[in-house]
Amino acid sequence: MNSEHVLVTGTTSGVGRALLELYARHGAKIISVNRRRDLELEARYPSVRFECVDVRSAPEVERLIRCLADSGELPDIFILNAGVNEIDNDERFELSSFRTVIETNLYGVLNFVSPLVQLPTDSRARHLVAVSSMANYVGNPYGLGYTTSKRALTTCFETWQRMYSGTDLVFQLVMLGPVRTAIFTMEKRLPAWMVSVKHAFTVSLAGTALAIRRFAATRRPRLFHPFRAIPLYFAIWLCQLLVPGFFRGRKTLAGKTRRTKTGEQNAVR
Numbered sequence: 215m216n217s218e219h220v221l222v223t224g225t226t227s228g229v230g231r232a233l234l235e236l237y238a239r240h241g242a243k244i245i246s247v248n249r250r251r252d253l254e255l256e257a258r259y260p261s262v263r264f265e266c267v268d269v270r271s272a273p274e275v276e277r278l279i280r281c282l283a284d285s286g287e288l289p290d291i292f293i294l295n296a297g298v299n300e301i302d303n304d305e306r307f308e309l310s311s312f313r314t315v316i317e318t319n320l321y322g323v324l325n326f327v328s329p330l331v332q333l334p335t336d337s338r339a340r341h342l343v344a345v346s347s348m349a350n351y352v353g354n355p356y357g358l359g360y361t362t363s364k365r366a367l368t369t370c371f372e373t374w375q376r377m378y379s380g381t382d383l384v385f386q387l388v389m390l391g392p393v394r395t396a397i398f399t400m401e402k403r404l405p406a407w408m409v410s411v412k413h414a415f416t417v418s419l420a421g422t423a424l425a426i427r428r429f430a431a432t433r434r435p436r437l438f439h440p441f442r443a444i445p446l447y448f449a450i451w452l453c454q455l456l457v458p459g460f461f462r463g464r465k466t467l468a469g470k471t472r473r474t475k476t477g478e479q480n481a482v483r
């Protein structure tokens with residue numbers, strides 16, 4: 215019997231769902247944390263314990279952790295994956311959507327860490343795996359809140375990796391590159407060639423889930439997945455350094471495409 219005991223947040227779609235399917239296939243004991251109920255998913259995986267918790271709510275998350283700790287059902291692996299992305303940049307910037315992104319992507323992880331680090335130490339290692347992004351290094355031009363949240367999340371985890379080094383609390387960071395999911399909605403805002411380049415580096419959900427599961431079984435601090443996307447992010451970083459306003463300026467390719475598309479839409483209307 216598989217002894218893996220894992221909690222995954224955000225399993226109704228994308229990476230989280232692929233993780234749920236993978237762990238279930240391997241007979242792991244799973245706790246799935248979602249902000250809404252998905253009856254179809256629950257029916258398909260009757261052995262999974264589904265918890266309806268909005269990760270933005272610190273009291274709700276704390277209650278869940280306390281309940282699991284009291285009943286001796288605290289998992290060994292926490293994959294803190296739930297995340298959102300909203301378009302916010304110098305074209306459109308709304309504090310409410312910025313807040314939602316920060317509260318979900320950053321506090322949605324910290325809310326788990328806070329009660330877990332206060333629990334009495336145990337002889338078994340507990341792995342806290344945060345799903346961050348390679349966009350952390352180069353920025354996401356259409357997601358100010360997204361970039362900020364992933365940067366802060368990465369910094370917190372790097373700090374805890376140093377603080378808790380050699381203890382039973384293992385902090386691990388997944389730096390994801392492009393993965394085929396519903397989260398990125400800004401492709402229509404990019405020039406076609408940029409979308410094609412991005413697609414060439416995009417990887418499957420199944421491969422991503424496999425890489426994360428293998429990584430969580432180690433004590434390694436960081437996983438870059440897919441590794442081959444690193445040159446892409448380096449090129450984006452270099453372009454931003456060398457071409458002023460590469461993404462944002464009115465004269466940039468992205469800006470031009472945006473204006474053309476907006477013009478076309480207005481013409482259709």
Ligand SMILES: NC(=O)c1ccc[n+]([C@@H]2O[C@H](COP(=O)([O-])OP(=O)(O)OC[C@H]3O[C@@H](n4cnc5c(N)ncnc54)[C@H](OP(=O)(O)O)[C@@H]3O)[C@@H](O)[C@H]2O)c1
Pocket residue numbers: 223224225226227228229230247248249250267268269270295296297298318319322345346347348389390391392393394395396397398
């Ligand atoms: N896809 C990529 O290319 C990529 C690249 C880098 C990093 N990432 C990171 O990977 C993680 C997973 O993203 P994904 O691509 O799989 O996106 P996704 O398909 O949109 O899945 C996001 C999941 O998070 C859940 N969620 C959102 N807000 C929540 C909340 N407040 N409480 C509980 N659950 C919540 C969503 O639930 P609902 O169904 O209710 O919305 C959904 O299950 C995210 O942290 C993302 O930033 C993704």
